[in-house]
Structure formats: structure tokens, C-alpha cells
Amino acid sequence: MKTALVTRLKRFAGIDTQREKYAYAHDPVYGHISESRVAEKWTKTTCGYCSVGCGMLVGTRDNRAVAVRGNPDHPVNRGKLCPKGLSEHHILSAPGRAKEPLLRKNGVLTPVSWEEAIETMVTRIREIQQRHGNESLGVVGTGQLLTEECYTLGKLVQLGLRTRNNDGNTTLCMASAVSGYKLSFGSDGPPGSYADMETADVILLIGANIADNHPILCHRVDRSSPGTKPRTLIVVDPRVTKTAMMADVHLAVKPRSDIALLNGIAHILIREGLIDHDYIERHTTGFKEFAEFVSTFTPEHVAAVTGLTEQQVYETALLYGRARSAFIGWTMGVNHSTQGAVTVAAINNLALITGNIGRSGAAPFSITGQCNAMGTRESGFTASLPGYRKFDCAEDREDLARIWGISVDRIPSARGLAYPDIIEGAVQGKIRALWFIATNPAVSFPNYNLLKHALGNVEFLIVQDGFHPTPTSELADLVLPAAIWGEKEGTYTNSERRVSKVNRVVSPPGSARPDFDIFLDIADRLGVRDELYPGWQNSHDAFLEFQRVSAGRMCDYSHFTWKQIEESNGLQWGGESLYTDGNFATPDGRARILTVPCDPFVEQPDTEYGFILNTGRTVEHWHTRTKTAEVELLNDMVPNAWLEMNPVDASRLDLKPHDRVTVRSRRGTVVDLELRITGIIAPGQVFMPFHFSETNSNIVTLGAFDPISREPNFKQCAVRIERTAMRDRRSSGKRLKTHTSNLKERTELT
């Protein structure tokens, strides 16, 4: 007490300036740096945010992660990291981590033992399944898990819990790319690599704002440094994004007119003879119908649909067609659409007719979202069987049954419900129990009000997450605290099929446990552990089995061990390019050139809801901010959402910068957004970031889904903008208070 008083007095008088806390020291590896960041040990690992898959080193001291560095030897990032990666060690000691299992008792989430938690979970699920059938359980996983965990989970859900209604949050993200690849090439698998961006003559980015979302890819398209190959970057985006500013050519198309543009380019390529007849002849089918189909996409028509000039369309086509190697990259601008899968097919068409696939610098390439979305695609048991196998292929099912030593009829012959259909099933009462793993649908799923209804409708809601409370875990009946990145060991696969090692640097907080251990515990309680996971002790056993499962498949993990992956800083399955021989995964080995009509997006603006709302991200935050809101520095940089509006619209509505505005759609209302008036957004459109639960864009977004991929159309819906009424504003005092209470909590921890 006395010393505390003396310390306070010394602080007040300025005799104590916290010299120790702000001291510098010499790190043996990195030189002069704040003493607080000097590590005793550096552990190689892979970043746990996005799918670029940057190699990093995490420095630890006294069992605490104190610093992060880019791994200079890693081929993906060459020592560089984005702001999220550079501050990633902070999430490990974040105050918002889930630390103990919580069970809702008398309406209150109450700490319970792991035994009680797992016992309750299994009993409740079994009981619900007995009443409503096995498929009354829905499971939604994630691209945040390790490949080993994802593989383990798939078996647990499909073979242990015996429900097919197993999907991942990757359906909100990459499902359209997967479906598009399957449509064109007969299999999932991004055909290219990051290296292609450096060897391509033309890079066409469609709906991909890599400067905000995958910043460490930007140096690949850097054309200004001495010695870099001269190449042309074309960016197709309705908004003048940071990425658009890097481009040589920015095509500010009207929302969802990308198919028209792609077809229009194909039309010009065919007309100008800039296509690879030989490639088309030898490796594709469907060209004739395609050529006929796109003949209606004249530059005139395309210009009208896209809002570009005929000349822009023409010049883009020539740039693409004359390139020796042309690369097309895309992300959510394409995928987040009711026509996502076919848009991917339209992209693939361009690559196929020009032979821009299967060689250096030439690929249609989906830039993935989550750190291990690719791993879930390869090892998951959701939309397909592990190892890129198909439910409807008897041979594939027999293959797996043999490896697993189970009867083949245990393996379903059709996939269960996709994520949006699981939610729909919960609304209808078909799904009675829901288990979410490392995902936060209360912020990330479209049309929040319907989702809330679904979550309220189920009898038992389990949320397994590294963080609590999250907007979703708050609604749970059972919260299972999980270890996160940095607390468990396994592999992630990045966008370019590079399998990288992820290592444990610290122990999980409280009684949180790796998802892998939780899955095995559940299997144990179900009595299927010995059957499904014979002799398994840790995630490496899952890797060994997945090696056998994937052996001989396209995503073949059998060529490398954990050790080799780690030593080589990640290894790509399939090499730098897939389909180098022009042999595709279709029954006849030929890629499909498909006719893709361009339909207008579902909810068009009208007199009542006059704006098109576009949603997206900002570089400082990750998805629903369960992680980045916990990193003070990142949250301080961008503490709240905003709404972008063109000056023309703002003056029409008599709005000024920083005005508080309300976004209203037919489904709901988001209040109290900070208005940014800017020329980076087109007249008639508005944009808001989706990261913020306080101003959740998904209250207004549309629950419309791609019929093939089941991916939601997050990118366009019709909204109305009004000034927020005084009574609806969150007082700034309230927001400040939450901030300071966070700070306080943090001080107590340190």
C-alpha cells in the first residue's frame, strides 16, 4: 500500500518515467529494439490471418509471445508482413480470449469442467438426434482450423455424429471459386502460383482489392522497382480501391457486370483471332457454342452493361489477348455473388481460349480468404470428400472406406446441407442442434435477422471459439474455449497450394484446448475414438492419415513430411502450375468452355431504396474483428465503421462529412455510421466495411445465394441512406467507456 502510494507520487512528480518499460535493448538477432520485444527464442510458423500464407517467426520470452517477424527465407513474403501479421503476437494474450467451458444454466453462461461440457454436449446432441433424426444436427466449421483438425472434424461429424449437414464458413468466402473450378476443370485446385504474377505480361484483377486484403501480394505486381519485368496491371472494380490506384488500367464497371465484360473480351479475342486454336482443339470442349454465345456480347452491348467505353473494353481485350502470359486473379468481388460460380467459369473461359493456363505467368487464380480455407477444401468432409473426392463417385467412396477400414455405406453418397441451408433448416425446425467452430455468424452471415431467428430456434447451440464473448458465443448454450494460432501445431495451405507449418509458441490461456483435442474428446465420449482415430495422440497422427488419404490425388500430401514442410518454408502440392499437360480432371480430360449469361443482380435499386450497397474490408481488421479488436493498435487505427458516398449523392441528400447516417434495407437498419464523402465510390453506390458488430452490415445485406456454390451475394443490395436521428446515436461517451475498460483490463493483466 505504502509502496503503491510512493510509486504513484513518483509517477506524478515525474521522478519515475517508467524507464524500464520503455528501455531499449540489443536483440541478438534483430539489433536495437524496445526491451519489451527482445525474445529468448524464435519459432518458425505461418501467419494465421489471411490465405497469403506469410512465413513468420514468433519470439517468445518467459512463455509469452513478445514479437513477430517476417521470415526472410519464406518464398511467399520474403520477410515482409502486413500490419495484422506484425502485431499478431498480441492476440495470444488478449483479454477477450475464451478461457473456460461455459454452460448455460438457468439462462446464464456458467463455468463448468471440460468433463461436464463434453458430457452435456454429447448427451444433448444424442438426445436431439434420437427425437429428430441424426441430420437434425448442423455443424459449421471454418477455414481457421489446421488441416489436421479439419480432417479430424470431418470424420467426427460425418462418421461419428452421423450427420451430413456439415459445412464451413468458407461457403461465405471461397465456395464460388471451388464450384467454378469444378465446372471448368472438373476439380477444385487453383491452377497458378504467386510467382505467376511476376512472370505474367498482363495481370487482370477482378473484384480483388489486394492492397487492403492481401497486402503482401502487392509487391508481386510491383512494376516500378528497377529490374522488374514491364507488365500491365488491369483492375476491375466498381470502387476506386487502393488496388485500383496501383493499376495501369482501372475499369470501374457497374456492379455485377463482370460477366458481360468477360464475355465481351472473349468476343473481341475471337473476332481478332487472338485465341489459341490449338489449345482449344486439344484440351477443351464447348468452344463452338461458346463462340456463338459470346457473339452477342459486342463492344457496344458490353459498354452499355458495364458503363465502360467501347474503347476500354476493346483495349483490355487486346492487352489480354496479346500477352504471352496473362494472369487473372480474383477474390470476393467475384465470389460474393449469386452468379459467383459461373463468373469463375467465365474467367476460366478466357484463360482456356487463349491457352493462358498451365504455364508460368498464365493462370486463372482465386486468391483465397482465410489462412486455411484451402486446407479445409482439401481435407474437409463438407462439400466433397477428403482429398478432392466426390460424394457421387462410387470409386472415391470405396477408396476412402478401404483406407479407413469401414463399410462403404457409412460414407454418404451426396453432400448434406450447405451453410445457408443449415441456417434455413434451423428456421424450418429441421436443424435442432447447431455447432459453430471458430466462426462468428452473428456478424458474418447475411441477413442477420433471419440468422438470429435460426439461432434462437435451435434447442442446443454450441460455439467453439478462441474468443468469448463474441456476438455468436453470447447466444450459445455451450461455449467451448479453443486454442488459436500460436497455441497448436499443424499445417495451413495458402492460396497457391503451399502447405506451411504452423507451430505452437505458447500454451492456451486458462483451460482452453486445441480444437484437435476437443474433437478427440468428443469422439471418445461418443465411443468412436478407437474406430475413427486408432492410436491417435496428436495432430501429427491426423497428418499421417491424411497423407494416405491424399496419396495419388491432385492435392497429394504424401510427398512431404511435417519436417520437410517446415525446413523448406512450405511446399506446394501440384508444383507451381496445375494442368501443365493440358489434361484436366474431367472424365474426358478436357476442360469445359461454358456459356455464362450475364444476369442483373437480384435486388436492384428503386425509388424507395435508391442506393446499391457494396461491402468489403479494410487492411487494419480481420473478418468480424474478434481478433483485431483485441489488438489495441489496430483497433485504434480504425475503431469504427464508415459509409462511403459520392459527393454528388451527398449534396443531393444534404449530408456532410462525419454526419451520422443510417442505412436501411428491406431487412433491417444499421444506425450511426460515420459518413465519408469521397470520389472513390460511384454515384448511386455506397460502401461500408463488414468488420464491425456494432454497425453490422449484415443487418441489411441480402440472403440471396448462388444456386451452385451456395455463396451469399454480400456485395449488392438496395438500401436507403438517411441522417441518423439523435435518439438512435450511440453516445461517444459510451464508446469511450468501453475503450477505457478494455485498457484497464489489459493493465491488470500485465
Add this chain to the structure above:
Amino acid sequence: MPLPLHELAHSDTSSSIVRLTQNGLEVMSQEPVAEIVSSLIPKRQLAAGEQYRFHFDMTKCIGCRSCEVACNEQNGNPADLRWRRIGEIEGGTWPNTSRYYLSMGCNHCLSADCLRGCPVDAYKKDPHTGIVLHSAEACIGCQYCVWNCPYSVPQFNPERGVVGKCDMCHGRLTSGLEPACVNACPENAIEIEIVDQLGWRSDHAAANAPGMPNAGHTLSTTRITLPEGATAQFERVDIETIRSEHPHWSLVWMTSLIQLSVGVLGCTVLSRHANPIVLTLIFALTVFTLNISVLHLGRPAYAWRALKMWRRSWLSREVLLFGLFFAALTLFSAASWSVVVHPFFGTRFLLAASKVIAPVLGVAGILASARIYLVPARPAWNTVHTPIDFLLSSAVLGCASMPLLLHVSHALDALPQLGAVVAMDKGASFPISLFILFSALWMLNHIVRTIRLSRSAMYELRASASLLNTDSLRGAFLVSFAFMGVAILFSLANQPFLALPSAFAGVLTARYLFFVSVVPLNMALTFVRTTRA
């Protein structure tokens, strides 16, 4: 990994940077992709007359903010202090909109205002590297450098009670490593260069950029590469992001009270009412005020250091002059008691001398105090209205106090023991017309200032005026005038006990607004950011 990362990444062409597929080989062999990029820090030693500087390539920056995070990690700074900051500028009309980013640490100016203003010599322009270094040990947390820097680079850390700023990672640079921001930038947009100081003095046009204050103020050394042929007129995206500044309450009280002290002293001397009781009251008020003033410092225990740089810093001069004022006032009071109670040899001379010296030092102190605020980096302070306001406030408060003091003296006069001490003329009075005159001038000064601010061509001045017109400050602005008006009414109604508090409240409110409504020069920042008081 002993080498700086960029060297590893770029110097070895056979490393993973060149990764070819079998099919791509023939394409690649004709065109080498990776070439050695020159190191991002100078390879040679500095020659005489040269220094290090930042080069920022606006065409390369993608606004990813890695530099900011790397900087905070390097220096272990709290989240709300960022020694390197990102800003955004924008121009043109959709779809031909252009946006660019600024990333700036300290500009290590040739003519650094932070250094010149520092009262304790905590800043040093390193003679070898030219880096503007700040010593947390020497710093007393007066924050005068924060006011002086046109880029708002130095930032006060309340947890430490001292200021901190970018030192170009001096400790890394001198051991051959690039600064943290340079190291972190994925686009190699930031590098360290050598600049010839003399040459830069004559031509520093390359330090200017849209969204940056004019480099000519302090001769910023940062070279900025701008996009070629950019035709759009760029504007800061945060142009409407105007936030009120820290009120500095101790300074609000300190300046107002010291102006009261000096004003009363001046009035009593001029009206020949200086008696030991009155002087003792002024003395007590001054003791109180000077004690309040140190509370402004992050390190009050080292307040005495502020005297150090009196040859250069107006802050030191203010401290010195108010210190001397206090000494003279002490002498004045003592002498006046001595004359009444027990005259010593020379006390009459002392009384006569201190009667002149004390008020003169007081006024000089007020002028020095006003001079502190005449800094180009805080345009709304840097006007003639600041010294006028300080002097008029002093006069207003002095005049408002006189009737009250006379009243008190009269009352004391009635006590037999004190009669001799006070020795007051029966019926002595102080003209209220003077008070009315000064308060009218005071209000006029504020009105003219506000009109001039709102009509200025300079963004920061207009922004100050619009800040005064926001919901949160408009009320206070009107209240300051209301207080002064009410004070006049009270004094007309012969209510000195009410007139003085009212006038003082008016001055305090106006002084509060003076502090919070200043919009400092700064680089463009981002649109959305945390609100700070």
C-alpha cells in the same frame, strides 16, 4: 538472420525470388525478373555537411500501415501514440479519382522548431547524422515542442510524463540496420538517404507534397516522390476531421490567474492603493498560481530545469520573468510591511524600486507568456490577438478587482490594529469606467479574432473558427461573452463581489476555448480514427 531483410531478399538472384516452372523457363531466361535493388540505407559514410533523411515514395505506398505497426513494436509504444503515421489524400472525380498515401515519421528538419523552443535542451540535432534526437531523461514534459512542430511529430506520453518522437531508429541505423519502418514496408516505399544540408537549404522543393505543411517552415529533410503527371487537385481526406485539442486546464488557470495578479498589482500601484494587506493578498495569489503552473508539466519535480534555455526558448523566458516578478513582488510586500511595522535602513528605497520593477516584470512575463503561443505550427494562436487578449485580460481582471480590494481595505480599516497598516484614504475609489472600457475591448478583440479566423484563407484558421461553432463549443463561446457582459452589469450595480468572479469566469472560459479550438498544422491523416480529447 544477421542481414537486413531487404538485402537477403534482393541480393541473391538464385534465391527463391526467381521461381520458375518448367514451362516458364524459356520465357524467363530472356528477361531477368529480379535484379539487385539498391540497399534501403546509405552504403557510404556521411561526409561533412551531410545528414540522413527519409525518402518516401508516394507512388509505391499502398497504405497498408505496416510501417506504423512496426514503429510501435520497435519502440514499445502504447497504441494511441504513433511516431510514424499514415495519411491519405484524394482528388478527382469518380471514376478518375486518385488517392495516395503519406507515411511520415519525424522529418529531422534543418531548422527544427521543436529544438528551438525546448526550455530544457532535451533536443539535439545529432552533429554526425543530423537526426533530431530527444532525451526522455532531460525532458520535463512541458509539451512546448508538441506545439512548435508543424507536423505534430512529438507526442506526449502521459504514462511517462515526457514527450517522445521518431529518432530514425538511430540505434539501428548506427549499427548498419535500416529503421523499423523501412524494414517493414512491403513495397520499399521508405528508405534512408544522404542529403547535403547546404544544398537542401537552398532547394527543398522535394520535401513538399499535398497533405503536408509547407516544408519551408522548418526545412523538413524528408524527400517525397510524387506521382508523375498527377493532374488532380489533391486534398486531405481528413479535412473535415477536426477534433478539439487538449484543454491544458492547469494552463487555463495559470495564465488567467497570473494575469489577474499582474493586473491587480498594476492597478493598485497606479491608483496608489498598494498597502501591505493588498500586496500580501496578491503575493498569496501568485504563490498559488505558480504552483498550479507546474502541474502542467509531465514531470513537475523538475520544473526548475525550465529556466535552462532562457537564451533561446520563450518558455524559459516566461518562467524566468514570472520568477523575477515573484521575487520583486515578495520584496515589494516585505518592504511595504517593513515600512509600516519596523522600517530598516533602505526599505523605503526598496519599496520605491520594487513598486516600479514588480509590475514591469509582471507585464513582461505576460508578454513572454503570450509569445509562447505565437508559433507558426498553431496558426490560431499565432495572431496579434493573443498578446492583446493576455494584456486585456490582465487589465480587465485588475480593474474588476480594485473596487473589491478597496472594499476589503475599507472594512479592515475599521479594525484599530490594522488601521495603521492599511492607511487608506477615506472614500478612495476606482473608476468603473476603466473596467467597462477594458472589458469592451476584450470582447471586441475576441469578436475580431473569430471573424478573422472564419474568413481566413488558411485551412487551420478556418477550422478553428468552425470548431468554435460546433455543438460542443458554441455554448462556451457565447457564455464567455455573457459572463463579461454580466460582470459589467454587476459593476454598474456596484456589486464588486459578483463582478470580479463573473469577469474571471469570462476570461477562464475564453482561455479554455483558446486552448481547445486551436487546429495545429499537421500532415494529412486518415479519415476514420480514434477520437481523442
